[in-house]
Amino acid sequence: MLIRIADFLGRDFLGLVLVLCVLIVFFGLSSDYFFTALTFATMANQLPALLVVAVGMTFVLIIAGIDLSVGSVMALSGALLGFVLVELQWSIPYAIIACLSLGLLCGFGNGFVVARWGIPSFIVTLGMLEIARGGAYLVTGSQTLFIGSKVQWISAPLPLLSVSSGFVAAMIVVILGQIMLSRTVFGRHMIAVGSNDEAVRLSGISVRSIRVKVFCLAGFLAGVGGLFQVGYLQSADPNAGVGLELSAIAAVVIGGTSLAGGRGSVINTLLGVLIIAVLQTGLAQIGASEPSKRVITGVVIIAAVIVDVLRHRSGGIARYFKAFRRTP
Amino acid sequence: MLIRIADFLGRDFLGLVLVLCVLIVFFGLSSDYFFTALTFATMANQLPALLVVAVGMTFVLIIAGIDLSVGSVMALSGALLGFVLVELQWSIPYAIIACLSLGLLCGFGNGFVVARWGIPSFIVTLGMLEIARGGAYLVTGSQTLFIGSKVQWISAPLPLLSVSSGFVAAMIVVILGQIMLSRTVFGRHMIAVGSNDEAVRLSGISVRSIRVKVFCLAGFLAGVGGLFQVGYLQSADPNAGVGLELSAIAAVVIGGTSLAGGRGSVINTLLGVLIIAVLQTGLAQIGASEPSKRVITGVVIIAAVIVDVLRHRSGGIARYFKAFRRTP
Amino acid sequence: GGGNSETTTVKEKPIVALIVKSLANEFFVDMADSARAHQAAHADDYELIVNGLKDENDLSQQVTLLEQMTARGADIIVVAPADSKALIPAIKRARQSGVIVVNIDNQLDRDLLAEADIQVPFVGPDNRAGARLAAEHLATKLSAGDQVAIIGGIATAFNGQQRQLGFEDAMAAADINVVSTQAGNWEQARASSIASAMIAEHPDLRALLCSNDSMAIGAVAAVRQAGKTEQIQVIGYDNIGAARELLSQGDILATVDQYGDQLAIYGIEYGLQILRNGHVPADKQTPVRLVTADHL
């Protein structure tokens, strides 16, 4: 049973759990209030947007692509949601459909250009980053649109649980994502495209359509992120999600997904997101100064990946230290 | 002779020149003032920082790495320059040595972690991005340090020429960079590492040391960028170069350097930088609105790469359109 | 099209270039809009080009814009500087090539201006005084010894620093305890996560003082999450539309209006005045106004 679980989770993730525990213990000792239900509940409710975007990013990295546009696309779809709710007075379901469809459309745009002309996704999504951001300014008239309680249910704590429906939805996305990745044919196809796209092509399977689908998925999930973000802030901010792509990629890579494609796990992405969230919350709780926040974040990002790499490379850190002593 | 020049320049760059010409003509027609010596001199004097950073990035991309920390490292070394000049009253030569050494050191840090533990450079330099930015805040005390005329000579127009010594220095960096890349053993080794590092390793050549050197070079050039930036602003700004990494990568990739490594040209990077500079200047001159600036920038980035890819792929655009018609 | 520099001497209408910090920021968008409206109403008097930075803190882009607008043939440049010192050399160069420069919003460093021997009139508000207004209003709702926290802008920003000082002045005067000060970098989401952490760390917190309204919106979300809407008051700055909605709901206690729309117009009129009679007018302090639910 345990083996089956480990198998389901994709790969060994003890290195990450270790890093996470170290962080939690450290902040727990540094702050009297870190170990409170409130801290964890607020963290849980701030996660959803980054989490779903990071899940989409995981898939994109697995097919050896990259998506820099997620932050802007999130802002754009959130902006549209605000616009149709406030200016056009649409009802919530239609507004949500519009928001998610726009995310999907942006993702499709990325995927189409990448697959059709074989342009590196880095540059295509960098272009989309600018375009979608411009779009978000256009839609909102460069203003924060206030929506109010109409969208509050997304981030309001659920009865009985102290977490929001957004959080629950994001966890469902994680679980479905992991199942898709490790248990469906499409998941295998994604891994294969990231690992050797030429071999996939020679198997008579359309690499292009897989690529397009994955970028669509990432765009769609960015749209979902926009929905969560708007629900949380009750307003649509065209400047939302600036730099989100880098946080998302950091979370995914900390989770051990390879930037070279072919290898990754959604559950580990969740751990990566948790590491980043705990770090941010903890640093804010102990009231660290801005420069030290930056430096510590940078060091933790690198250290987390080093710990993970070492755990996988040669069967444990102990062995590594031996090797380290040997090599000057 | 012509063939030797074309050969020296690495690869065919007509697609880029085409894009550049289209932009220049377009802005020339849209604005009465675009075709003035002053406009071009202004452009030339704002280029150096981005240009040298992009040259360093070219090398990093050629070895199939990426360096996200260049903007922060530029700010950090600029900050140190300002600090030692203003607070410690060092003389200019020592201050410059300190500034460049710090850039080199950051680059070495990146290269060392990448090569020693085999961590993807994306994540290492993302960490360094945060660390160096925090460092820049620390060094300057989160203030812009005003230096004044001590460093003005870097950006002041040279006698006889209307361009600054910074620009001349940057052009020399470009030329030396291109020579290094296409004419020296180290250049060949870089290309080899980017196209098949396992083969390089099995050739008995140290891949690690090549990687470390390239990251050092990129860090050093970011330091040079910091010097130019400080000279240009006559002050050291800890917020300098936010997002510079993406502009630099965009310029390099527009210049046809492959993100997958093994292929690139410094001269084409220059063209990429020019495209971005002309675009920015032109849009500012016609007073385009912020949303349209963003959208146009995004479209031009993607379009420039598509044009370049098509020109190279099948001997010209005409042939491509045939292919397009066939495939639905 | 396709003119050359000769035409600059024969044009009839002066060109005014307005350079603001960011056209993605509601405050400056309002400013640009009202400047455009003003130009439309005085279409015979001048032409207008508005430019902003992609990133609010990109000083070198602002220097570049100054130079490009000089190259573009602008007669008057009205600038809201992203930094009070670093722009002075570029402004001096613009002055030397005969361009009239007016400083709005964020005041340039006077000593350096004097050192550089250039005269640049300033039109703008006193951010510190504005912040003090809002914080003083907050103080009336609290009692001495209460705990509050400040969420500031980007640490390097001059106006952010001024607002923070204003908040601190008022809190000190009322004997209220500022238990934490952190930079929210002007961003909603960031301010929200910082606010959450502050609320968890300081269970008795009574108020969050935010250096702009975007961050105040983020802080409100955090307060709502923690279920402490009754206990914790939020104040902002800038009086943007979304903040007014929250003000009327009672989620935000107060914000500050510094008439961004008027600033640019004053600046443009100053510039035109100098162009007409060569006389440099004195600096002008524009008003700041406290906005609370009662004022809506």
Added chain:
Amino acid sequence: MTLPFLQITGLNKSYATPVLENTHLDISAGKVHALMGANGAGKTTLCNIICGITPADSGYMQRLGRPYQPDSILDAHHAGIRMVMQELNLIADLTVAENLFFERLPTRYGILNLEQLHTDAATLLHTVGINELSPSQKVGDLGIGQQQLLEIARALALPCQLLILDEPTAALSDPQVDLLFNNIKRLTAAGTAILYISHRMEEIKRIADDISVLRDGHTVFSGSAEIVSTQTLISHMAAPLDESAQGETTPAKTKPALRLRGIGRNERLRGIDLDIQYGEILGIAGLMGSGRTELLRAIYGADQINEGKIYPDVDKQPLKLKSPVDAVAHGIGLIPEDRKQQGVFLTQSIRFNVSFLSLNRLTNRWGWIDRVGEHKVIQQQIEALSIKCDSLDQPAASLSGGNQQKLSIARWLIRDCPILLFDEPTRGVDIHTKSQIYGLLRAQAAAGKAVVVVSSENSELTGLSDRIAVMSNGFLTATFEQGDWTSELITAAAFRGFDAARQSVHDK
């Protein structure tokens, strides 16, 4: 007369220069059709056209009398045509079973049915007779020979009417070749047509029913295998063999170059003692997976050894080889077996590939690479190894497989290393060039260098070596001096390692 399964007439294809010109070929059901030709003759290109991977410029194909015009590999699959490509095309991050059934992974309610997948894979591997692979192994961990077997198993997984095998045995040793041939017989008996490409003459003799020879894209011979002699075939492929290169060599005066003592690594190399000497060619024979590649990599410092020492000479301190950098500093060079992953720079030019290791000798006093000198050196190698190319700036990826192999050899030959380790150097190389390469290797030995050659073709080793060492299951089981060996003795030694392993378990 029955209709051939596939009839190819007047096929043309050019890149920079023509590759196929008016090529014709008839492939009949139930027969093995061998396709031969020198490196770069156009064999792989022809197969790619049949499978719809490359479009032909002009020409005509008929399948069972109907026009056949594949636009993609899917069309070929639908027409019952499958291929084992010359280059490996596996997905390293998936398992053996997933690679085997990649196009039709079994599902239940949309979820992968892993149990069924593994049973199916086990069944298939059993039917095909490949016991070396387990379904749940990750392909990235397999040796190149095992990957080749997997490729073959993949092609055998589905019934087809024409199976194209493009040099399937290049990395296989004799037992696996027998296995493949048994499968081929099973298929032909069931009516499948086989198009078989190989440079190994004795295989063609064993298995072919029909033979065609391509020469510079022309079909220069087509006929029944029974009536044609080897000599005729060889003369059809190119100019007659230069027999002088084949002649016996007198062993030069030898002196020790490297002495391996008790080399061991992770159960794959066990207690190996071996002397390598200057002035002789040492052949290393063994079955697939016997550890030959591991041994060469260990000597080269590419993998770290756990036990044992390598001495440069008697009475000298052991070498410390932490990486290939150290090995090269001691004058050791390795030509790896996996040219695609470890040898050539596929995206780079021929110039780049050939001169790569000798750049330091080709710089002028400014540190610039002397292009004229470089050109001269490369031109020499291209002639010495008959590398077929259009220009020096052509990317290596556009060369035929055999010619790519020659690039990685050429690189080391001009480097001038005293100790050269060749891992399957003639993999995919045509017989003419093979004899040229043998000549070059002998010349190296005669010039006093130490040459070690690993090969899966025993006939190659017996013809070339001064001494032959045999590996089996990680043990070095025998060393033969010239004249002492026979094919039977070598084969016997190649199996002995398994007994030795059992023995050592018993002892414990």
